[in-house]
Amino acid sequence: MYSSELIKGTLKTIILKLLSENDKMYGYEITQKVKELTGGKIQLTEGALYPTLHALEANGILTTNAVNVGNRIRKYYTITPTGKSLAEEKVTEFQDFMNTMIFLLDLKLKTV
Amino acid sequence: MYSSELIKGTLKTIILKLLSENDKMYGYEITQKVKELTGGKIQLTEGALYPTLHALEANGILTTNAVNVGNRIRKYYTITPTGKSLAEEKVTEFQDFMNTMIFLLDLKLKTV
């Protein structure tokens, strides 16, 4: 796991990117997907995730659709067109930020 | 300027890296150096910088040396050996984090 301070500020970007590439996802699924894709290095906590999802919904960036799975509720989130362009902005900004940090921290780069 | 949420968590890493490469620096100098190196894209605020410097000093990561420049005080910070290895850890961690994010966000760069 990375130090939490490092991950801070990337939560929204991660959520929006995942929802840009998947029609719909529910909260728990997002935590599992991120854990899987990062080999456990990023593990979203529910206390951070759910309030953020609610805020994104309140701002018209995501919409929800509650579904019954057996006797359990599952809340699917879908990204809106507004959300999709926000996602692109966020990813681009992060990429720009990384380039700045690479220069500032004097790191070496390799294209793949 | 990047959104502040994005910069959060990198402040210590930036400070420690700069002080690893410079014998001594004072607070104001750090803000100017970061501003200069990032073309104004990262501008450290005093309200964030000074408390962080004080905390790093309290934890034995930095030591200080106050100097009179004319009638004005300047507080030089120097990194300790403990601080130097922490700096390396922090930079390595950030690099690792970037690689994880590059993969997660499906970007085309990789740091070495």
Added chain:
DNA sequence: AATAATACATAAGAAAATTAGGTATATAAA
């Protein structure tokens, strides 16, 4: 003379995560 730049510092408030707890069903292991 007034403004901007240099140089330090702190305190109130806001924002966001952590920690901890709550509810509940389904499945696997002991």
Added chain:
DNA sequence: TTTATATACCTAATTTTCTTATGTATTATT
């Protein structure tokens, strides 16, 4: 069969950290 783990949602108190604002004071520029 009972216990633990996994699934699946949620929120509230606390902590952490930054922003914003303010304060002091010297030096340089307009």
